[in-house]
Amino acid sequence: MSLMETVELDAELIQYLPQSMRDMAEVIPLDAVVALIRHYGGTTLYLPTTVTETSDLAKAIGFPAACQLVGRYRTESLHIPRAVHLQRVLRDRAILKAHANGATRNELARAHGVSDRIISQVIASHRRKVPA
Known part of the structure; x- marks a missing residue:
């Protein structure tokens, strides 16, 4: 994918x-x-x-x-x-979209070749940017 x-x-x-x-x-x-x-x-x-x-x-x-x-x-x-910054933005968008569709942090970490901590950071960063 x-x-x-x-x-x-x-x-x-x-x-x-x-x-x-x-x-x-x-x-x-x-x-x-x-x-x-x-x-x-x-x-x-x-x-x-x-x-x-x-x-x-x-x-x-x-x-x-x-x-x-x-x-x-x-x-x-x-x-x-x-274009590392662009690639990171695209990766983070893909993570957020998959997470919103029910993917777990562990599934996302394996799919994107990063640690589950990175996945948690991406999700937390997005939550801080989007007002509740």
């Missing part, structure tokens, strides 16, 4: 993107930018001159977005940041 399946992406997430990825979100859809970060984050992506439906890039972000990306940045090398 990917984070994109469990959490809706919205324009508010743009604030958590590094500037280079904000610029990229003007070329390809936000969900494709997030998929690019999740797949290539922390590496340099060397773009081909053309893209096929079976290419790694097309499989990672979708063929239409891959075509748009290659059309704009053809043959360039792009540093794709890890």
Whole structure:
């Protein structure tokens, strides 16, 4: 289960993107930018001159977005940041959504590869932000 399946992406997430990825979100859809970060984050992506439906890039972000990306940045090398803050926000949203749907702290900890204390902190932090 990917984070994109469990959490809706919205324009508010743009604030958590590094500037280079904000610029990229003007070329390809936000969900494709997030998929690019999740797949290539922390590496340099060397773009081909053309893209096929079976290419790694097309499989990672979708063929239409891959075509748009290659059309704009053809043959360039792009540093794709890890965008840790964005990834944490997406993880926390997924945790909160699953918790609201009845998942236990232990289930969430195993699913997200974190401790149950982290899960408790995410839930408590959300409760402090949302007035009762």
